[in-house]
Amino acid sequence: MTSSNPIVDALDAAGYRLTGPRRAVADLIAGYDGHFTAAELEAAAREHRVGVSRATLFRALELLTELHVVERLDLPGGEHAYVPCVRAHHHHLVCSRCGRVAEVEDCGLAEIVAEIARRSGYRIESHRLELFGLCRHCQAKAAPGA
């Protein structure tokens, strides 16, 4: 059976129990365009008056990260954030003003990675590209005349 929330579906498909707290967390996450921290998620839960304890929240995030329906992101300042995302390999383009996250596919990066492997002699197992900047919307706000 399929719910209207892909995160719930992923939990279901992986054989986890569909509990109230998990559904609540899934719904909250589905509402995000951009990244969110554990603390923000907790605040959102409180605001929406859904009962999710901090421990459960962290456990849910860990679980969803394993299932690759959210991904952990390291912000430039060092904070940990999460983004809802698709399973395929991709990278994140983060708006440093509003936090909106766009997913970008590989677009030529694989070749560069291969080249780096060749030059360095390392056997590269994974890579992560994080891009930070201003989304269109925030560019407009930041420089109204431009």
Add this chain to the structure above:
Amino acid sequence: MTSSNPIVDALDAAGYRLTGPRRAVADLIAGYDGHFTAAELEAAAREHRVGVSRATLFRALELLTELHVVERLDLPGGEHAYVPCVRAHHHHLVCSRCGRVAEVEDCGLAEIVAEIARRSGYRIESHRLELFGLCRHCQAKAAPGA
């Protein structure tokens, strides 16, 4: 005047006082090929019997990060680590077994970043590429017959 430690020189050049603890931290860091965490650095200080309090250690790391003589790195597991490094823009190739870090220059990445900017409409301000894999040395150890 120039010391035998470039980290000390950087502190000096920037007008900071060359104190005992700062020299000690600089020497410890200079001994690393790869990344190290604050906790590891603290342990190393204790081991070498140099007195550096935790607060001072963190303050030194912050300072050196600002001076770009070390850079903060986010390991796949989410821990924060530091690497001694050159000032120019570059990326890190981290051995996931021994922690050794190689610096890699841009090698074509700039074009890709420009392409991503074009497609997404974001004004990209910074980017970070982190690569993880096995260095030559660890490849040999991991697969002795290969």
Add this chain to the structure above:
DNA sequence: ATTTTTGCAAACCTTTTGCATGGAA
């Protein structure tokens, strides 16, 4: 009925801060 999940609260780990003392310039 069984097994998983939750909540609570405490523990833990990492990093930061205030403030008086000590050391570099």
Add this chain to the structure above:
DNA sequence: TTCCATGCAAAAGGTTTGCAAAAAT
């Protein structure tokens, strides 16, 4: 002598854990 840097110890986050109670299957 003057200001910067240190150490201490406490505080502040952020995240994890043990365990008994509650909920899902």
